[in-house]
Amino acid sequence: MPYTAKPLPFQKALQGISEKTLAIHHDKLYTGYVNKRNEIEEKLSQVDRAAANATYSEYGELKREESFAVGGIYLHEYYFGVLGGDGSVKGDIIKALEAEFGSYENWLADFKAAGMVARGWVVLAYDTNDGRLHNYLCDSHNHGGIWGAFPVLVMDMYEHAYFIDYGSDRKTYIEDYLKNLDWDKINQIYQSIKK
Ligand code: FE
Numbered sequence: 305m306p307y308t309a310k311p312l313p314f315q316k317a318l319q320g321i322s323e324k325t326l327a328i329h330h331d332k333l334y335t336g337y338v339n340k341r342n343e344i345e346e347k348l349s350q351v352d353r354a355a356a357n358a359t360y361s362e363y364g365e366l367k368r369e370e371s372f373a374v375g376g377i378y379l380h381e382y383y384f385g386v387l388g389g390d391g392s393v394k395g396d397i398i399k400a401l402e403a404e405f406g407s408y409e410n411w412l413a414d415f416k417a418a419g420m421v422a423r424g425w426v427v428l429a430y431d432t433n434d435g436r437l438h439n440y441l442c443d444s445h446n447h448g449g450i451w452g453a454f455p456v457l458v459m460d461m462y463e464h465a466y467f468i469d470y471g472s473d474r475k476t477y478i479e480d481y482l483k484n485l486d487w488d489k490i491n492q493i494y495q496s497i498k499k
Contacts, residue, residue: 387486388484422461
């Protein structure tokens with residue numbers, strides 16, 4: 305069953321992040337991961353498994369790129385899924401962040417610092433292994449994910465997310481990303497993970 309690309313989950317224009325960036329990001333890049341995932345799954349249905357080899361084999365390359373494409377799809381869906389709000393910070397998630405990091409400001413400082421160093425993604429995740437919230441960093445769609453940790457809030461730090469609008473000024477991009485967050489949605493995600 306082919307995977308279907310999801311539409312952007314918000315209608316309004318974002319603050320700072322242009323429609324041009326969003327169109328490229330969603331319609332070309334995200335949708336491209338969906339198409340590649342479907343192409344890979346089709347090829348996996350016919351590949352020669354007897355030729356599987358750790359150095360090079362068609363099967364091996366398809367499996368490596370499968371995790372890249374699938375990670376790219378889900379991380380972008382989490383990213384787009386929390387945008388479209390007015391950035392008003394609220395809800396139970398804030399109490400949880402205060403409990404874990406000492407204060408919301410402490411969490412935010414760490415989240416921003418992670419954004420300054422990430423080559424791919426910053427993921428605020430609820431980790432079911434220890435029952436705690438963490439800011440995890442992934443340098444690629446298929447590197448750095450923690451098994452059993454559920455994303456609550458995901459920030460794309462690939463250059464395609466900000467370079468058209470901000471050049472190399474990732475700091476201002478991070479500030480604008482925060483202004484566009486929908487904390488009602490973030491709280492819903494957190495509550496559903498906790499259940
Ligand atoms: Fe992206």
